[in-house]
Amino acid sequence: MALAGIIACFALPVTTFAADPKPDAAVKNKAIEASVFLDDKVKADPALAADSLAEGRKWIDKNVAEANASRKQDPQLFRDGGWSFERKYALRSTVDGHYVSLVRSDYMDTHGAHPNSDVDTILWDATAKKRISIRPFFTEAGDNGPTMTAMLKAVIASLNLEKKKRDASDTATAEWYKGLEPKLLKIGAVTLAPSTEAGKSSGLTFHYPPYAVGPYAEGEYVAFVPWETLKPYLSPEGERVFGGRRPKSDIEPP
Template sequence: MILSSLVVLSACDRGQAPAADAPSSQAAGGTPEPGTPEPAPAPEPVELKDVSEVTSDYVVGITYPPSAMKYPGLAAELKRYADDAREDLMQAVAARTEGEAATLYDLSLTFTEVANTPQLFAIAADGSSYTGGAHSSPLLARFVWLPEQQQRLRITDLFPADGDGWAEIASQVRESLHTALSQRLDADELSPGERERMMRDARRMIEDGTGPEAENYSEFEPVVGRDGRIEAIRFVFPPYQVGPYSDGEQVVQLPASALLPYVAEQYRKLFSTR
């Protein structure tokens, strides 16, 4: 089935809907609806402090949105991700030999709020780390939080790993990426031989990176409408997964109408049915 609503977006086109009231996941009287996960115990508060370090060996810049502090469990995950990235940089700095060229290593990481409703809160982590070589290594992660349950929503929660939807999701994502690839190559006005070579190499990367396995789609963002419900899911792919480094981050958006038949029952209430 071909979906005309598929859209490939650049990272800078990411939108955010205003917070809106949406139906509660609890029935009247405070009793959870059947199938709704039990709220997790509240974790200890975690302070998220922006980091700015400049030395003769390295530079580190990490920024957080203040709103992420509302949810300590989420804040802990964001800090853990940033701490791991910084530790990798520090290990690379320590491993440099005395005779190695004094190239300045760096880590740049920004956490950005991309959705904020009573039912969903989402953060995008984007950045890079340079520890030598031709270019930086990309840093990319997405964190979708369920405030009522105080837990992270992962792609295998929405679409079970053994569910029927993965073949269809993979097919639609692959088709959209192939279309975008063809458009980019057309715009470059390449010779027929060069176009064929680049098309062949890039199509192979798309095929390899979009198999119907849940781990290929682990980084995603909910696109939330004015009613607070999910209108679409953006699957985000880092450089190298579905294209060369020069193509950068790539994003494919699938509408809720295409995904809803495959969404786990307990999360369907999060989605728009329009």
């Protein structure tokens, strides 16, 4: 057999590895390493990307200042390295090309008993190029009003189902829900859920980090409220943007 044939017989396939994504903003010093990442779908909207990145940079600056002050006060706390912070902005859904929902996920390691995480959301009006609330989708959304009261009841019902799936329900569950109130700023971080109907949203999803509605060991929770539950309270704009059902892929992510 010719030498070239022998080499071909024993040649191994070359495996290529994708490079780690490059942060869109980052700081690294002896006290902290902090990064912000925007996914490609967020970057596709220049105004949304600029808004998210501006917020992310302020978040980095705040944590850098705190880490530097902590290291100055007690250098021994940093003998094994600095704090680690990471924030990611991920697009969750786009409704009618107009309303864009983002999930903002934070990771923080300050050398405590364990790292911590947080989750928040952004609802972006791509036409007005600004952040908005879910208020325009309802005839009223006042604190303790009928809409928010019905919404909270549906959120708790969804959370109870999720806890049952995880065998996590216990007598202390009601205590964890005391932090939730029928108010836009107290009910939880909300996004428009994707739908089986193009250009529509199947309802609202509420995102809770560890410790928000259960012990740390239970992790994050997502509560889903179908639009039909809130149909009596929808404004004309709400009636326009809601429809269809929640896709199975959103209920059971791969």
